[in-house]
Amino acid sequence: MKIKHKLKVSNKINSIQKSEWDQCNYEGNLFTSYNFLKLLEDSKSLEERTGWHPYYFCLYKENKIEACVAAYKKFNSQGEFVFDHAWANVYQKLNLNYYPKLVIASPFTPITGERLLIKNNKSDLIKSMLIKNLKKFCVEQNLSSLHINFIKKNQIKVFLDNNFIIRYGEQFHFINNNYLSFDHFLQSLSYKKRKAIIKERKAIDKMGIEVKVLKGNDINSLVLEDLYKLYLTTIEKKWSYDYLTKDFFLNLKKYLKENLIIIAAYHEKKIIALALNFISNNILYGRYWGTYKDFPFLHFELCYYKAIEIAIKLKLNKVEAGAQGPHKIKRGYIPTATYSAHFIFNEELQNIFNKYNEIEKSNIINDIELIKKEYSPYKINS
Numbered sequence: 001m002k003i004k005h006k007l008k009v010s011n012k013i014n015s016i017q018k019s020e021w022d023q024c025n026y027e028g029n030l031f032t033s034y035n036f037l038k039l040l041e042d043s044k045s046l047e048e049r050t051g052w053h054p055y056y057f058c059l060y061k062e063n064k065i066e067a068c069v070a071a072y073k074k075f076n077s078q079g080e081f082v083f084d085h086a087w088a089n090v091y092q093k094l095n096l097n098y099y100p101k102l103v104i105a106s107p108f109t110p111i112t113g114e115r116l117l118i119k120n121n122k123s124d125l126i127k128s129m130l131i132k133n134l135k136k137f138c139v140e141q142n143l144s145s146l147h148i149n150f151i152k153k154n155q156i157k158v159f160l161d162n163n164f165i166i167r168y169g170e171q172f173h174f175i176n177n178n179y180l181s182f183d184h185f186l187q188s189l190s191y192k193k194r195k196a197i198i199k200e201r202k203a204i205d206k207m208g209i210e211v212k213v214l215k216g217n218d219i220n221s222l223v224l225e226d227l228y229k230l231y232l233t234t235i236e237k238k239w240s241y242d243y244l245t246k247d248f249f250l251n252l253k254k255y256l257k258e259n260l261i262i263i264a265a266y267h268e269k270k271i272i273a274l275a276l277n278f279i280s281n282n283i284l285y286g287r288y289w290g291t292y293k294d295f296p297f298l299h300f301e302l303c304y305y306k307a308i309e310i311a312i313k314l315k316l317n318k319v320e321a322g323a324q325g326p327h328k329i330k331r332g333y334i335p336t337a338t339y340s341a342h343f344i345f346n347e348e349l350q351n352i353f354n355k356y357n358e359i360e361k362s363n364i365i366n367d368i369e370l371i372k373k374e375y376s377p378y379k380i381n382s
Contacts, residue, residue, distance in 0.1 A: 006060045007133045013038050013056060020058075020065040024117035030259050030280035031106035032113055037070055039255040040107055043248035050243045051076045052107050057137075059130060067118040067126055069134065071104045073143070079243050081110035081323045082149045082169060082340045087353055091144065096346070098144050102134070105149035108243050110171070110323040111285055112150045112338055124158050131162045138345065148341040159341035165354050168364040169338035172328040174304075174319040179312045182305070185332065193330055193377040200297040201305060207295055209272070211306055214262040223262060224250050227274050230290025252276075261310065263302045265291070275302040277310075284311045286321040304331045330377050335368040 010016065013034065021034040030036055037054075046052045052072045059067040077084055080103060091098035104115050116127050138146050148159065156166055179185040186194045204211070214223060228249035235242045252260055259280055265273040273291035277284055289303050307319045321328060329335070344350035 005066060005129060008058050008060060009137065010056045010058070011054055013041050013054070016056060016058060016065070016068070020119075021068055021117075024065060024068045024119045025114070026119075028114040028117055029111070029283075030256065030278055030285075031109045031111050032070060032115070032117060035255045036106070039248060039251055043245045043251060045244050045248050046072070046107060050107075050241075051078060052243075055102070055137075057130070057134065059126070059133070065119065067116065067130055069104055069116055069130060070106070071102055071134070072107065073100050073141070074103050075099045078241060079108040080105060080147075080149060082147070082167065084147070084342075086356075087145075087344075087349075090349065090352075096144075100141075100143055101145045101147060102138050102141075102143050103147045103149060104134075105147075109287075110150060110338075111320060112152055113281075115148050115151055115155070124161070127158050128162060131159075135343065144345060146343045146345075151339050151341055153337075153339060156339055156341075162343075164341040164343050165350070165357050166361075167340045167342060167357055168361045169340065170364050170368060171320065171323060171336050171338055172325050172333035173336045174308050174311065174321070174333050176311050176315070176317055176319075182309050182312060185308060185312060188379060189332065189377050190379055193332075197305065197331065200300055203297050204295075204301050208267060209295065209298065209301075210266045211301060212264045212266065213306070213310060214264055215260060216257065219253050219257075219260065219262055221250065223264065223271070223274070224252060226271050227252075227262065227276060227288075227290075230274050230292070231276075231288050232290075233292070234288065234290040263306050263310075265295075265298060265302055267293075267295075273298055273302055275306075277307065279314070279316065282317045284314075284316050284319045286319065300331060304328060304333065308332060326371075329371060329375055332377055334376065334378075335371045337364065337368060 018034040025032050040046050041054065046054050051074060055071045055073060057069040057071060058065045076099065077088060088098040116130050118126050134146055160166060186197065228246050231244065231249065232242060259278045261277040261279060263275040263277065264271055272293055275289040276287045278287065284307055286303055286307055291298060303321055307321060311319045321333065344353055
């Protein structure tokens with residue numbers, strides 16, 4: 001007798017066993033882990049205020065979780081980093097409702113990773129079963145669309161097989177080419193770029209700024225308080241939105257201590273700037289930074305150069321320093337394609353958006369190729 005799978009949906013991560021969730025997330029990363037999602041929820045960063053309403057889908061077999069998905073009903077497109085405002089505008093002009101929609105992503109986090117989390121099973125059959133159930137949920141909830149953000153490249157086929165649109169994006173990553181030191185990395189750059197970086201780093205020293213890497217017990221509540229304050233200053237400067245609450249920052253060490261790295265800048269023995277980073281899947285992820293006072297090149301030192309130093313020292317594969325940012329190119333970060341999958345339940349609009357998407361995809365691929373060919377900071381054949 002064939003054992004059937006049963007889908008259960010919950011709005012609270014606490015209703016699921018941590019061990020079962022993380023067994024499904026074994027190939028995922030920190031940003032789909034139980035602790036990270038629980039921190040977002042417990043800190044009240046996922047509420048009406050931010051427009052992220054969690055739905056945790058768990059596929060059970062014999063009363064044990066076989067697969068799970070963290071999804072969010074959204075009433076806006078904020079905090080996603082996959083921009084679909086043009087699609088929403090089309091809906092509005094046609095007097096149709098684009099919101100609410102369902103988004104499968106790590107909230108406020110433009111980081112590629114597994115989105116359909118499956119325990120000890122990589123079969124496309126389970127993934128297609130999940131997708132079928134997710135689509136059914138969207139229809140029952142009268143949602144316009146289903147979006148899976150920042151999927152891995154090797155997941156594209158399963159979404160294409162299920163009639164999704166695959167959108168391309170572009171980020172800039174540092175790739176650790178087995179460098180032995182920061183100086184070794186510098187030697188791989190063109191003379192002009194190498195000279196500029198050396199000059200910028202020397203300027204930090206001349207200003208009397210000391211940069212430290214904090215982890216484990218080096219991180220105390222005062223540092224986390226400062227991190228939250230600086231997060232707010234950056235939000236204000238960028239006219240952005242403070243999705244993350246104070247409790248999120250104050251509890252970072254409690255929930256995510258083993259993955260947490262903070263790069264701190266001191267001037268006259270006082271903290272003047274902080275950059276929040278996480279390590280997961282042998283990658284250093286730069287997330288938020290802020291400064292109490294603007295110093296030339298300080299942003300580059302904390303968010304790019306020191307991050308590269310850490311990655312080289314710890315033998316990490318790469319640094320992902322957040323979304324967008326062509327200014328990262330001259331600092332050793334190269335363009336990399338990102339991918340997301342989208343299903344629009346209005347078939348006519350699905351076809352129209354797909355045609356537009358082919359143009360967008362071509363433009364992004366061409367841009368990445370052009371940058372690598374004409375604007376790479378690295379020596380030819382390095």
